[in-house]
Amino acid sequence: EDQVTQSPEALRLQEGESSSLNCSYTVSGLRGLFWYRQDPGKGPEFLFTLYSAGEEKEKERLKATLTKKESFLHITAPKPEDSATYLCAVQAGGSEKLVFGKGTKLTVNP
Amino acid sequence: EPEVTQTPSHQVTQMGQEVILRCVPISNHLYFYWYRQILGQKVEFLVSFYNNEISEKSEIFDDQFSVERPDGSNFTLKIRSTKLEDSAMYFCASSKDRGWETQYFGPGTRLLVL
Numbered sequence: 001e002d003q004v005t006q007s008p009e010a011l012r013l014q015e016g017e018s019s020s021l022n023c024s025y026t027v028s029g030l031r032g033l034f035w036y037r038q039d040p041g042k043g044p045e046f047l048f049t050l051y052s053a054g055e056e057k058e059k060e061r062l063k064a065t066l067t068k069k070e071s072f073l074h075i076t077a078p079k080p081e082d083s084a085t086y087l088c089a090v091q092a093g094g095s096e097k098l099v100f101g102k103g104t105k106l107t108v109n110p
Numbered sequence: 111e112p113e114v115t116q117t118p119s120h121q122v123t124q125m126g127q128e129v130i131l132r133c134v135p136i137s138n139h140l141y142f143y144w145y146r147q148i149l150g151q152k153v154e155f156l157v158s159f160y161n162n163e164i165s166e167k168s169e170i171f172d173d174q175f176s177v178e179r180p181d182g183s184n185f186t187l188k189i190r191s192t193k194l195e196d197s198a199m200y201f202c203a204s205s206k207d208r209g210w211e212t213q214y215f216g217p218g219t220r221l222l223v224l
Contacts, residue, residue: 034212043114043201043215044153087153096141096166097155098213 002027002092006101013108016077021104023088024070033071034098035064036087044087047073078108112136114216116202122222123192131187131219133202142185143203143213144177146170153201159185192223 003026013019025033032051036044048057050066057064061082063074073086085105089098115134123129135142144156157167159177176188185204189196199218205211 043217046212046214049212096158096208097168099155100153102152
């Protein structure tokens with residue numbers, strides 16, 4: 001069974017304090033790894049797709065990387081508006097479904 | 111920027127009642143999905159839909175659930191006889207092509223079954 005584990009469950013940072021979120025996965029035949037941002041009571045908002053080990057994607061203060069077993073979402077000099085739950089999801093094998101982790105709730109204090 | 115829209119944003123229903131959740135996917139997308147998120151839990155896949163057929167469904171998607179594309183724009187999820195445990199946030203998503211394309215999510219419908 002495909003599994004996605006995110007750590008930490010919650011992370012509290014000061015504004016400007018860089019850090020990383022982890023997503024480890026156990027799947028058979030990874031086709032894609034997706035990062036989403038979710039604000040309270042809202043739907044997941046797409047951030048990045050990574051397809052192969054070694055791939056990196058960047059958007060503003062966020063950078064996502066992928067290895068054969070895990071992905072990292074690096075947040076550089078975060079701002080309070082980066083506060084949200086960050087979700088990792090994988091697609092594997094011949095399935096179309098996204099398998100999500102529980103997410104990391106990030107709080108950035110001013 | 112095109113978005114997935116969902117209605118209603120909130121729905122309260124009595125156990126045993128039928129509910130229909132509606133979605134308008136992004137206009138040039140061909141694949142449609144429903145997911146749900148029970149409060150405090152992971153987002154879970156329910157069903158995918160392409161070319162007017164279910165292409166994949168999860169164990170959660172039993173005979174109480176059905177999906178339909180009644181016209182060229184709407185995509186619906188029907189729960190025939192709601193149970194307390196159906197209370198959740200239901201998200202519609204769409205993608206341009208086969209499932210490994212990025213799936214874009216709507217804002218969700220919060221369903222509360224009393």
